[in-house]
Amino acid sequence: MTDKTPALRLEGIVKTFPGVRALDGVSFTVMPGEVHALMGENGAGKSTLMKVLGGILAPNEGQIFIEEQPTIMSSPMNAKEKGVVFIHQELSLADELTVAENIFLGELPRKSFGRVDWTTLYDQTNAILKTLNVGFDAKKRVGDLSIANQQMVEIARALTVEPRAVIFDEPTASLTDAEKVVLFKVIEDLQSRGVGVIYISHRMEEIFKITDRISVLRDGQYRGTLNTSETNEEEVTQLMIGRTLDLSRAEVTHETGEVALEVRSLSCGELFEDVSFTVRRGEVVGFYGLVGAGRTEIAETLFGLREPSSGTIHLSGEEVRIHSPADAIRRGISLVPEDRKGQGLILGMNCRDNMTLPQVSNLTAGPFVSDGAEVAIFDQYRDKLDIRTPGWRQTVGNLSGGNQQKIVIGKWLSMHPEVLIVDEPTRGIDVGSKSEIHNLIRELAAQGYAVIVISSEMPEVLHVSDRIIAMFAGKVMREFTADEVTEDSLIQAISGIKPDKVA
């Protein structure tokens, strides 16, 4: 590798903010044709480094080299012109425009009098789309595409210049396993064209599958680069968090109790159909399937956010009708939603107020909210869940993803629910907090809670569930016990392939 010119090289990058040294002399090199993982816990400095690379922030010290030419990135546009392009975690597309318009936004091909040259536009776009092997065309409205396909549009946009380095920031966060395969194929193509790829992700499985080297940041400092083929998860994790982590499943042995929740032939329009299952006390039931399989919609129906079109819900044997989240909460159903920042938390509010929100009307002394009662609840769950915050007055938006998620979990545990539904419990959470939350879910089951976990990550579902319900296109395909499930059979089930035997 040493005889080639690096596609991109960072040397001694320092970026300080008042009171914080966000980047402390970070250096690393991306060779052409390699996939280079950049890892680190939340707050390790990855996003700041990417902002420096993308021309959004100017470094205090240090130098960026593109093909060994010292370069200053003055703006995101400037970075792109120099061949450094980003595929962001949060997509930045205009829903109402076509694929072609999005891809060439700001640089539409022109004819005389400034008229858009539509023929050239569509031809050029379709040529790019062809290399990506996607199943939609240039004239499609972006808002009508799936998230995965929208991401392909972002990638296509990156390919309008001759990229030297492409940076993927958590690209698989909202992709299903099938869609990931397509994405990895695209990355492989970029690689064979001699493009340097920086791949940012928390997901070890992917990192080990597709990357050549792994560079690790911790607390703004560069901690080293490993060859992927010569290392393992433990070593990388240790480098990231500075300690070792037990990744094996903590076997919690416990008895399952009576049925807490029973759902019979529940349907909701075309979202899901004829869904039946039970959850016992002391049991974690995992829901696995592709995005759009109807898992989140079932959770939302149980939580009173959607009205079922038919079927019944039974809690501890009694049939209940749930018309609002308030109904669900009263009946003892709690939902930790999939979108932590959008649905789970009020980011501008403090930790305590977020945690006590569902029960604030009951925490009163006379007509007033009782400060003491609120703080007592916060303290109890901060200790129980090991939430790291300077105090309850801290604004939730300032906490790390893992601690934010614990606030949401604490919010619902403090309601003492009969059934706890956790949708995507560890999305966007760093590896250390992730295993803490997995252990917590197992513990909750051991304490007798009936828990439903919805996840798009197979290792997570396999790791925490006692039983797994596989869904495809709004239907339950098959139910597995933890003993009998295999990765292959699970993938078959969620892809709509009928099992050999009837489940």
Added chain:
Amino acid sequence: MAELTKKGLAGFLARQGILVAFAVFMIAFAVANPRFIDIDNVFGVIRSSAILGVMALGVTFVVIGGNLDLSVGSMMSFSTIVVLDLHDKIGPALAIPSMFAMTMALGAFIGILVGYLKLNSLIVTLGMLSAIHGLTLTYSGGKNMDIADKEGTWFAVFGQGSVAGVPMPILMFAALAIVLSIVLSKTPFGRKVYAVGGNGIAATFSGVPRARVVFMTYLVSSFCVATAGLIQASRSMGSQNTVGQGLELEVLAAVILGGASLLGGAGTIFKTVIGVLILGFIQNGLLLMGLAFYAQYVVTWIIIILAVWLDIAAKRGALWSRIA
């Protein structure tokens, strides 16, 4: 965006700019014209700010809840005309509660449209601004309203009376500010207003009845408008149909000046009171400087723009930003 926080003067100005600007203003005015800080003048400013202030208290609830209320000006005209008209027909003791009921019915109507039907509050209240104006003119037939026997009624007490030398409008403003401040900061309802304005979806996912909370904020706002109308009617004992015209912008300016975020979820009653006073003193100062009163329309607008800018600047920690 915490990591983008700028240090030094720019950051300080972005966070505390309104107070700094206010202090500079006050000092400059006091130097230019010593009458400005005369106790009578100070009392006069507070007194003349009371009607605006009472309305701003209610709009603070609406804004923290994540919505706007541009109808308060014309709604105040409505309250004033209605209570003056009913005064002579059914007497003040019945006229006052009837006027409150009618005004709050308008507030409830807006609350249903914005809260339950989830229509955009800007459009709804802008429409209501015009619709209520029409309603007022229809009610009055376009004529000015006057109380016939101005001497033989106790109705003047709200606008012209005083307790221990303190004018009633100031007392009512202060009392309402204290009560509403407690409601907003100490009760479960107040907490839910912040939650709904901070993130309506997350509030719904926490079982907060978002529609009802928004509905209630408009009810609070219309109650405040009715109180303002009562003070106005009682002070002048007669009125044109357009008495509240344009006040909605001044009210909004005061609320934003106080630091309530137009995006919802932030602000306090105390800060709104400060905003009301700042606006009042600036307008008074300009008058004393000999600026024509219509120049205030321009000044008010400049203040709104400045306040909105500083609101955004405080959020991103810089006066200007490349990305947001």
